[in-house]
Amino acid sequence: MVRVKVNNDHSMDLHDLKSKMEDVIAHGGIPIYVLATMGTTDTFGIDDIYEMKEILKEMEHRYQLAPIYIHADTAMGGMYTFFNDYDFQMNPLGFDVEVNAVLKDYQDKFRYTHLADSMVYDFHKLGQTPYITSLLLIKEKKDLVYLDLDASETPYVGNRGYGSYHTSYTLECSRMGSSIAIYASLLAFGFEGYQQMLANYLKVNIAFRTALKAEFTNVEVTNEVSPVTTFRFYPENTRWREELRGELTSKEITEINLYNEEYAELIGLDRDIIFFGNTKKQRLIFACDSPTRIPVYVHKFYTTNPYTTVEEVDRYITFLKEHMAIHFKATLMAEPV
């Protein structure tokens, strides 16, 4: 497994993909599979699958390779394929200009999801179904042949043991029927219902970002507009630009991480009122005095509920502010005299 760099928007760096694949080939290897991510869990980075496919086709041609398989991990983002046919000019559902712009940008990327050989939908994330209702879609049934076990060893699996047994091609034998919840939700909400909910996640996140930046001088939003907002606090003014430029020392970055971690502990005590997620490693950044990159701690505002509306945003911000006041006092008292 070869790791590929990402761009600042957390999508895959396709130049790096290409050079890593050329490296593999130069060492006698054969690239067989690329894992694209369309909607990363923490930051919602979306890989450019169209360009990726162009690169793969070109490499297949140049090096006489069998088609290279692409799996698109669309667990989080896949729901946004529901806008692939949305007419943003007519805007029949009347989305705000800002929401429209983000959705249009998503459409430009998700409309090419069909180039993937397989993809997945986590309906239990943005799709209003219970844990765990995920759906794996594979374009060509014949690709599963590579996973075939010997028929005599596995009489229950696959098409063969029982002839055309109704479990058909599957890696599971008895199944829990989670597809029923997915099907019911698709029927209940319909295409438009889903489009409204998915657009609302963006609307709420845009409002949250705006309010956050208006109410705090010591905060930085660290990802692009999406159903997830990641943000980082600073003991005084924000130093995000300097951090990104690699100008801070590793000690300074670690201290800012700790400041955020302690704040996360504090708001976590009241998680039954409002729950904010967090991650210790949104991305890696360079420090001015260290050869290894350092992970960045951020908080996450992650909306998956239609009752999370723009009207609620004030309440979320007030919650953060009240806890920041407590955190501020606590860190002052902890300062060595």
Ligand SMILES: *Cc1c(COP(=O)(O)O)cnc(C)c1O
């Ligand atoms: C959640 C998530 C997964 C894991 O899916 P589960 O169905 O929760 O196991 C994989 N990839 C991405 C991008 C995700 O957001």
